[in-house]
Amino acid sequence: MGETLLSGLLRSGHPVDGLVITERRADRAAELTEKYGVRVLDNAEAAALADTLLLVVKPQDMGALLAEIHDEVAEDNLVVSLAAGITTTFLESRLPAGRAVVRVMPNTPALVDQGMAAVSAGSHCSPAQLQQAQTLLAATGKVVDVPEKLQDAVTAISGSGPAYIFYVVEAMIEAGVVLGMPRTTATELVVQTLFGAATMIKETGQHPTVLREQVTSPGGTTAAALRTLDDHKVRAAFITAMEAAARRSAELAGD
Numbered sequence: 001m002g003e004t005l006l007s008g009l010l011r012s013g014h015p016v017d018g019l020v021i022t023e024r025r026a027d028r029a030a031e032l033t034e035k036y037g038v039r040v041l042d043n044a045e046a047a048a049l050a051d052t053l054l055l056v057v058k059p060q061d062m063g064a065l066l067a068e069i070h071d072e073v074a075e076d077n078l079v080v081s082l083a084a085g086i087t088t089t090f091l092e093s094r095l096p097a098g099r100a101v102v103r104v105m106p107n108t109p110a111l112v113d114q115g116m117a118a119v120s121a122g123s124h125c126s127p128a129q130l131q132q133a134q135t136l137l138a139a140t141g142k143v144v145d146v147p148e149k150l151q152d153a154v155t156a157i158s159g160s161g162p163a164y165i166f167y168v169v170e171a172m173i174e175a176g177v178v179l180g181m182p183r184t185t186a187t188e189l190v191v192q193t194l195f196g197a198a199t200m201i202k203e204t205g206q207h208p209t210v211l212r213e214q215v216t217s218p219g220g221t222t223a224a225a226l227r228t229l230d231d232h233k234v235r236a237a238f239i240t241a242m243e244a245a246a247r248r249s250a251e252l253a254g255d
């Protein structure tokens with residue numbers, strides 16, 4: 001996710017000499033420098049130098065990272081966390097008092113500038129600082145501001161969401177192969193169908209139910225397929241799965 005953000009910031013015109021990164025794995029740090037020409041520092045050096053700090057480590061590594069940078073985070077710095085489940089209270093309680101923090105849930109389509117990020121301000125973050133975080137994230141897609149209590153739901157919807165779609169795509173390709181289609185053709189059909197359907201939802205502004213009904217001829221093929229999906233409780237399975245994702249997000253800060 002950090003590399004996705006870095007590449008997006010560079011694509012959107014941020015000068016590379018205005019950015020520094022940190023990476024605890026030396027081989028990975030070398031790979032990123034080679035690929036982007038970006039300077040690598042250690043965490044304390046980077047925190048001392050930067051005005052805005054983007055924290056993009058696993059939730060389980062966040063406590064140790066905050067301990068490392070604690071003494072270097074200045075009063076006018078902005079700390080932006082992209083980690084699932086890590087609350088603004090978690091961040092504020094591990095930084096010097098009064099530091100401005102923003103919690104973000106991004107997603108991987110940011111890699112192709114079609115990201116969806118939701119931001120929530122901590123208790124010491126000014127509207128201008130929240131706007132600054134939104135502007136940074138807008139380099140890779142859409143940004144919305146949500147009350148922090150909805151961030152676990154955001155994680156279940158748009159944070160993890162791309163994986164559900166890829167899972168459905170995989171299943172449809174497998175089904176195409178079962179029906180005798182060569183895998184490459186099945187993949188082309190499924191991917192273009194996904195792209196076409198997503199574009200229709202976005203461009204027509206119609207409710208998905210209306211669009212689905214337009215495809216579903218009485219007594220036809222789509223009705224036969226959708227009835228089978230209902231028999232297998234696929235809609236209910238999505239709700240249960242996303243409830244599990246939101247629950248897991250709420251647990252992560254305690255891991």
Ligand SMILES: NC(=O)C1=CN([C@@H]2O[C@H](COP(=O)(O)OP(=O)(O)OC[C@H]3O[C@@H](n4cnc5c(N)ncnc54)[C@H](O)[C@@H]3O)[C@@H](O)[C@H]2O)C=CC1
Binds near residue numbers: 001023061064105
């Ligand atoms: N992968 C995804 O789709 C999304 C991930 N996120 C969040 O982004 C965060 C990062 O996730 P990924 O990119 O998937 O993880 P990752 O494990 O691929 O990347 C984290 C990187 O940080 C480095 N690192 C860990 N601790 C460090 C430290 N103390 N100092 C310097 N470098 C350190 C690791 O070596 C690794 O290269 C997580 O908190 C996750 O919840 C949020 C939304 C979507």
Ligand SMILES: O=C(O)[C@@H]1CCC=N1
Binds near residue numbers: 155159
């Ligand atoms: O699976 C995860 O925990 C992260 C957060 C959202 C997407 N990936």
